[in-house]
Amino acid sequence: MTTSMVANPALSEKQFKGAARRTKQRLTSRGATIASLVIAVLWTIPTLGLFLTSIRPKEDTLRTGWWTIFVDPSFTLQNYTDVLFGREGLAGPFLNSIAISIPATVFPLVIASLAGYAFAWMQFKGRDILFVLVFALQIVPIQMTLVPLLSLFSRGLHLGDATLYEGLRNSGAFSQVWVAHTIFALPLAIFLLHNFISEIPADVIEAARVDGASHGQIFFRIVLPLSLPAIASFAIFQFLWVWNDLLVALIFAQGGAAPITRKLAELTGEFGQNAQLLPAGAFISILVPVIVFLALQRYFVRGLLAGSTKG
Numbered sequence: 001m002t003t004s005m006v007a008n009p010a011l012s013e014k015q016f017k018g019a020a021r022r023t024k025q026r027l028t029s030r031g032a033t034i035a036s037l038v039i040a041v042l043w044t045i046p047t048l049g050l051f052l053t054s055i056r057p058k059e060d061t062l063r064t065g066w067w068t069i070f071v072d073p074s075f076t077l078q079n080y081t082d083v084l085f086g087r088e089g090l091a092g093p094f095l096n097s098i099a100i101s102i103p104a105t106v107f108p109l110v111i112a113s114l115a116g117y118a119f120a121w122m123q124f125k126g127r128d129i130l131f132v133l134v135f136a137l138q139i140v141p142i143q144m145t146l147v148p149l150l151s152l153f154s155r156g157l158h159l160g161d162a163t164l165y166e167g168l169r170n171s172g173a174f175s176q177v178w179v180a181h182t183i184f185a186l187p188l189a190i191f192l193l194h195n196f197i198s199e200i201p202a203d204v205i206e207a208a209r210v211d212g213a214s215h216g217q218i219f220f221r222i223v224l225p226l227s228l229p230a231i232a233s234f235a236i237f238q239f240l241w242v243w244n245d246l247l248v249a250l251i252f253a254q255g256g257a258a259p260i261t262r263k264l265a266e267l268t269g270e271f272g273q274n275a276q277l278l279p280a281g282a283f284i285s286i287l288v289p290v291i292v293f294l295a296l297q298r299y300f301v302r303g304l305l306a307g308s309t310k311g
Contacts, residue, residue: 049067057078061279083277093258096260101288108181108238117219120197121223138188145183236292245261
């Protein structure tokens with residue numbers, strides 16, 4: 001294949017910087033900056049309160065609000081010790097959340113990127129009708145699918161005496177929640193990635209076809225690198241959704257596969273006797289999403305600016 005199949009990275013970087021500069025000039029003003037700072041401070045106050053509450057002794061937490069720490073400072077790390085290594089330890093559920101969130105983010109992205117390319121650049125009978133059906137699945141409430149999906153996973157699918165599908169009872173502790181999150185994410189993921197992939201200039205795809213490239217070569221060498229900002233943007237949303245999910249965890253993540261959100265819901269006990277541990281557990285649970293967002297924010301910004309360089 002010739003070099004016509006390879007995107008020019010210097011040009012793409014130059015276009016991105018130019019788009020970012022123009023967007024910044026349009027959106028930046030003194031009033032907008034002040035408003036952004038005020039919103040950022042107000043948005044940070046609850047997180048600060050959560051952290052300060054998590055390092056206060058139990059007696060102070062139950063008696064006064066977190067803001068009194070500035071008048072009567074008292075600190076302890078006992079809450080973190082108890083919540084990680086005590087009887088109500090979150091170390092196991094924390095690892096479970098990682099084991100659930102990473103595959104439940106990767107699986108729909110892989111499938112959706114392939115489907116998005118197929119809907120955008122491959123011609124087959126019924127393509128438009130199938131895409132409309134996939135798009136329409138977004139309006140189906142998750143709550144409507146929980147019981148049928150749980151029945152399908154646990155009992156399988158039978159037609160008379162014939163077994164069409166055995167279910168996922170013996171396929172691992174996390175398999176049900178992985179499949180559930182993948183199913184729920186696919187309609188939106190396919191729609192968003194299709195819209196991004198379809199905006200790739202047709203001249204680039206046609207040049208690759210003239211050079212004799214197959215669909216696989218076009219996808220992996222052209223479409224996938226150019227779609228990385230959109231993929232990373234959706235990966236952030238999907239990871240945050242799965243990490244913070246409680247509904248799907250309550251239905252499909254049973255026993256030793258319970259994630260940190262389910263454990264946090266049970267952390268305070270029946271009568272709230274462990275309420276002082278909840279802020280520490282909640283603060284631990286937000287660390288990974290913050291790290292993920294900070295690590296991928298460069299791609300997230302590129303995804304938001306996608307299409308602004310056209311013309």
